[in-house]
Amino acid sequence: MDAATIPEPISPVKEFLSKTQKLLIDGKRVEAASGETFEVLDPSNNSVLTRVPKGAKEDINRAVKAARNAFENGPWKKISVSERGKLIWKLADLIEARAEEFSQLETLDNGKPLTIARAVDVALVIDHFRYYAGMTTKIHGETIDISVPYAPGADFLDFTLREPMGVVGQIIPWNFPLLMATWKLGVALAAGNCVVLKPAEQTPLSALHLADLFQEAGFPDGVVNIVTGFGDAGATLAEHNDVDKIAFTGSTEIGHEIVKASAGNLKRVSLELGGKSPSIVFPDADLDIAAQGVASAIFFNQGQVCTAGSRLLIHKDVYDEVMERVSEEAKNIKVGPGMCADTNMGPLVSREQQERVLNYIRSGEMAGARTLTGGQVPENLESGCYVEPTVFDNVKQDMKIVAEEIFGPVVVAAPFEDLDAVIARGNDTEYGLAASVWTKDINKAHKVAKGLKAGTVWVNSHNIFDAAAPFGGYKRSGFGREMGIHALENYTQVKNVIIQLHD
Ligand code: NAP
Ligand code: MG
Numbered sequence: 013m014d015a016a017t018i019p020e021p022i023s024p025v026k027e028f029l030s031k032t033q034k035l036l037i038d039g040k041r042v043e044a045a046s047g048e049t050f051e052v053l054d055p056s057n058n059s060v061l062t063r064v065p066k067g068a069k070e071d072i073n074r075a076v077k078a079a080r081n082a083f084e085n086g087p088w089k090k091i092s093v094s095e096r097g098k099l100i101w102k103l104a105d106l107i108e109a110r111a112e113e114f115s116q117l118e119t120l121d122n123g124k125p126l127t128i129a130r131a132v133d134v135a136l137v138i139d140h141f142r143y144y145a146g147m148t149t150k151i152h153g154e155t156i157d158i159s160v161p162y163a164p165g166a167d168f169l170d171f172t173l174r175e176p177m178g179v180v181g182q183i184i185p186w187n188f189p190l191l192m193a194t195w196k197l198g199v200a201l202a203a204g205n206c207v208v209l210k211p212a213e214q215t216p217l218s219a220l221h222l223a224d225l226f227q228e229a230g231f232p233d234g235v236v237n238i239v240t241g242f243g244d245a246g247a248t249l250a251e252h253n254d255v256d257k258i259a260f261t262g263s264t265e266i267g268h269e270i271v272k273a274s275a276g277n278l279k280r281v282s283l284e285l286g287g288k289s290p291s292i293v294f295p296d297a298d299l300d301i302a303a304q305g306v307a308s309a310i311f312f313n314q315g316q317v318c319t320a321g322s323r324l325l326i327h328k329d330v331y332d333e334v335m336e337r338v339s340e341e342a343k344n345i346k347v348g349p350g351m352c353a354d355t356n357m358g359p360l361v362s363r364e365q366q367e368r369v370l371n372y373i374r375s376g377e378m379a380g381a382r383t384l385t386g387g388q389v390p391e392n393l394e395s396g397c398y399v400e401p402t403v404f405d406n407v408k409q410d411m412k413i414v415a416e417e418i419f420g421p422v423v424v425a426a427p428f429e430d431l432d433a434v435i436a437r438g439n440d441t442e443y444g445l446a447a448s449v450w451t452k453d454i455n456k457a458h459k460v461a462k463g464l465k466a467g468t469v470w471v472n473s474h475n476i477f478d479a480a481a482p483f484g485g486y487k488r489s490g491f492g493r494e495m496g497i498h499a500l501e502n503y504t505q506v507k508n509v510i511i512q513l514h515d
Contacts, residue, residue, distance in 0.1 A: 018056075019351050025116045028221060033064040035071060035240065036223035038078035039233025044241070045070040052217060055123040055359040055397040056349040064216045067241035072208065072248040075237035079179045079206035080254055082234030088206065091232075097148035100201055102229040104141035107222070111138070114218055118190055119350040121217045123358040123397065124313055126350050136477060137194045140495075143479035144198035151203060151500060158510070167513040174504045176204035177280060178256035181249035183270070185262045186212035186361050187316040187419075192261050193219050195494050197236065198479075200259075203503040208237045210249055212262075214361050216240040253277045259502060260284070261318075264417075264443075264488050282492025282502040284318065285485060286417040287445030290438040291321035291474060292428075292460060294451035295329045301472065302450035303337035306423075309448060309474035311345055311401050314360050315369075315421035318489075319446035321474050322418060324425035325434050331427040335405060338425070339385045342401035347390050359397040360420060366397040369420030373402055376413035381424070382406040409440060417443070431456060435463035444486030448474040467493070 020026075033049075034041035044065035052061045065071075082088050091099075107114060114137070115129040124133070153172035160166060180200050184192040193209060200207050211219040219238050226236045239245055243266070250258050250273035257280040260270045264285040274281045291306040293299075309321030326334045350358035360366045366389075373387050386402030402422045407414050414424050428434040438447055438460075448470040449460045461469040465486045470476055477483065482498035484490060492502045 017352070018349050019353070021116045021120060021351070022112060024110070024113050025120070028113070028117065028217075029062045033062060033220050033240075035065050035067055035075075036220075036226070036236065036238040037071065037075045038081075038237065039227060041223070044068065045074070050213070052121060053362070054120050055361055056351070057395045058363065058397070061120055061217070064220060064240045067210075067239035067245050069244070069248045071239050071241070072210075072245055072252065075208040075239050076179060076181075076249070076252050076254050078234035078237055079208050082232060083176075083178055083206040086234055087232045088204070088235050093148040093151070096202070096204065097145045099229050099231055100141050100145035100148065100198065103225055103231075104138050104145065106225045106228055107134070107141065108138050110221075114190060114221065116351070117217045117221055119358070121215045122186060122189060122350075122361055124350050125355045125358050127353070127355075128313065129350070133188055133191050136479070137190050140191075140194045140198050140479040144202040147199070147202045147497070147500070151504065153506070169511040169513060171509055173507040173509065174500070175507055177503055177505055178205060179254060180205045180207050180503065181252065181255045181258045182207055182209045183246045183249060183258070183260045183262065184209070184211055186215040187313060187318070189215035190218035190222065193222065196259050196261075199494070199499040200503050201235070203500060205257075205503055206235050208239060208249060208255070210239055210241065210246045213240070213242050247273060250274060251276055255279055257281070257503070259492075267490060280502070282494075283485075283490035284483075284492075284494060285445075285488060285490040286419070286443060287318045287320070287485070287489050288323055288415070288417050288441045288443045289319050289321050289446040289448070289466065290323040290325050290464075291448045292434055292438060292450065293324070293326045293330065293334055294449070294453065294456055295327045296452050296456075297450040297472070298452065299330060299334060299337065303334055304341060305448070305450060305472070305474055306334075307338050307341035310423040311342065311357060311421050312475055314357055314399075316361060316365070316419050317475065319468065319475060320419075321448055322423055323414065323438075323441075324423050325428050325437055326425060328427040328429055335384065335403070335425060338423070339403050342385045342403050345401050347393065347398055347400065349396070357401065357421065359393075360399055361397065363397055365420065366399055369399050369418055369422060372413055372416070372418045372420070373399075373422060376404050376407070376411060376422075376424070379408070379411045379413070380406065381411060381413060386421070415441070431459060435460060439463075439465050442488045445489035446470070
């Protein structure tokens with residue numbers, strides 16, 4: 013791709029990229045204690061966008077201390093819930109005013125098409141903060157009638173208080189950098205916690221841009237702290253004895269590490285992990301909608317979506333027809349730099365991820381799967397981290413491409429014969445994050461939705477997210493729910509107060 017044909021970022025983005033990047037600790041923008049920095053790359057051509065601080069143990073310790081102080085001693089506790097809501101709403105307004113900056117930064121850093129960064133990532137971010145701005149005034153306890161059999165005739169008032177956890181550590185991945193930060197921050201702040209956020213090393217930029225806005229919105233110092241760095245920074249946060257709760261989104265492998273690290277002080281844990289979600293197509297589905305829908309279920313965001321519809325299960329009667337259409341959809345996807353207006357699919361996030369995905373593709377080919385389309389690095393795009401949209405069939409359950417999460421634009425397809433068999437097949441995975449069912453038959457839709465062990469089931473759609481709709485995993489896809497009122501469970505604890513009323 014000729015560099016001259018790629019649109020330039022707007023000037024505030026260029027200014028952001030040219031300035032010295034800093035952590036946010038205790039309301040101040042600071043360098044890493046070590047003074048070290050690391051490169052941030054644009055995966056469309058692997059050029060260096062900027063450098064960011066390499067936060068590590070000392071920085072995490074300082075950030076946790078700042079969050080603790082803000083939680084125990086700062087003005088945060090005394091701010092009314094209504095004022096707290098206004099701060100979060102103000103944050104949403106500030107992001108909205110800079111929506112184009114955030115969208116372009118996300119595209120440059122992660123690779124995703126700018127059209128998607130605008131319409132999905134940043135739009136959801138703004139909406140999400142507004143949803144939780146409205147929730148601050150709706151968090152409440154309950155009153156309970158108690159009988160106490162060993163105190164006959166006594167009179168009690170029992171009520172609960174729903175209180176914040178305290179200091180919360182949040183570790184996020186690189187696939188939707190700003191949105192993942194938002195899913196974590198919105199509810200944590202709404203519930204009155206103080207936060208230390210560790211963005212992924214591959215995509216730290218939108219979180220660092222967001223860091224400026226907490227001050228501007230009027231959040232007290234130390235309520236939100238942002239430390240960029242590598243896995244060791246995340247590990248320090250996960251094992252820190254003064255962190256009350258750790259929230260993690262990322263791979264199942266690191267999820268195990270988080271659980272182990274949390275054991276020291278038995279901090280609360282919530283995990284959003286990997287997936288291998290089935291898209292199930294019945295013969296009575298509207299096949300135009302279904303073929304397009306299941307293709308987008310896997311190829312959206314370059315397949316780097318924890319809910320990607322990476323296992324396609326198609327009824328045998330329409331298997332050939334749907335496979336032909338899905339392959340056609342894949343071939344028509346325009347792959348290129350995210351900044352170009354006509355790009356449908358950008359590069360993967362990094363060379364490492366590209367290699368990982370290509371290795372899966374090679375393993376599928378060697379195991380005897382048939383490549384219907386894709387499987388290569390697209391021609392003339394070798395300088396970036398691109399992989400063609402890839403469709404496999406002739407697959408067996410024990411192939412790595414069927415069992416493991418690829419986290420790239422690769423789908424494996426297989427035919428099925430009946431409803432019970434497809435539910436069993438859908439559940440034949442260690443994951444349980446999501447699934448979609450494509451049918452016009454309401455009975456089949458409900459039966460499959462009920463039969464699948466997954467945290468989200470979409471019917472005649474896939475990858476639909478809303479701040480009000482709870483999201484999370486069954487099985488090894490994690491535990492705890494983000495979004496909606498359900499997310500409050502992760503960020504509050506219940507205190508029971510019993511008062512004996514004497515005459
Ligand atoms: P990852 O390697 O697990 O990393 C996730 C985050 O954890 C990063 O910030 C990473 O830091 C940090 N980290 C690495 N080692 C750590 C350790 N020992 N202790 C604490 N933190 C540590 O995952 P990824 O490659 O970034 O993202 C892809 C994975 O995330 C996929 O498996 C995908 O399914 C999953 N994901 C799940 C959801 C969901 O909601 N369920 C959403 C998105 C992604 P560095 O990267 O800076 O080293
Ligand atoms: Mg990057």
